[in-house]
Amino acid sequence: MALEARLDCPDLPSLAAHIGDCHRCPLGDTRTKLVFGVGDPHAELMFIGEAPGKNEDLKGEPFVGAAGRFLDELLASIGLTRSQVYIANVLKCRPPGNRDPAAIEIATCTPFLAQQVRLIDPKVIATLGNFATRWLLDTTAGITGLRGKLYHVEGRQVVPIFHPAVALYDPRKRDDLLDDFKRLRAVIDRTGTNPDEGGAPAPPVG
Ligand code: URA
Secondary structure (H helix, E strand, C coil): CCCCCCCCCCCHHHHHHHHCCCCCCCHHHHCCCCCCCEECCCCCEEEEECCCCHHHHHHCCCCCCHHHHHHHHHHHHCCCCHHHCEEEECCCCCCHHHCCCCHHHHHHHHHHHHHHHHHHCCCEEEEECHHHHHHHHCCCCCHHHHCCCCEEECCEEEEEECCCCHHHHCCCHHHHHHHHHHHHHHHHHHHCCCHHHCCCCCCCCC
């Protein structure tokens, strides 16, 4: 992310307008709706997922399917709702059949995400799964080895977490995700990030 050029878009609406009815990669021809992102534009905690799935493609909103319902549960487990955070994806358009994002799609789309991160300016970013984590940390390592540790990118704390969808296929991963979110809560509290009070700094804990 640190290597990507800055875009001349001073706020999220101008970034959305700049992206427009995007056809910079072939996903523009197959998507229904572009999924820009949702939540508090000044959130101190941002989540980055992989790419829209079928439901997100239809609605134009990230994480509105089964994985999204579990994400809401995970947020609730640490006392948060999605209106207190910002949620975006590595890709803004759905890869057909939910296949993995292709390298060219990631390269085309992530300059927009990088600008989105800078504009939202979160103190903490939780990356959900391999694609978001590899992009932000600029690594080829896998999420299993990266989760459980704290990283820093451009002054932001980065907490890699399993993608919530893994628990839909492997219910044993539910507890791992709940643990990941407990760690995330501890990072938020230590950082003085306080999504509970609309971004006001919380006293440091511990
Ligand atoms: N999975 C993702 O990574 N993002 C979504 O928006 C939905 C499912």
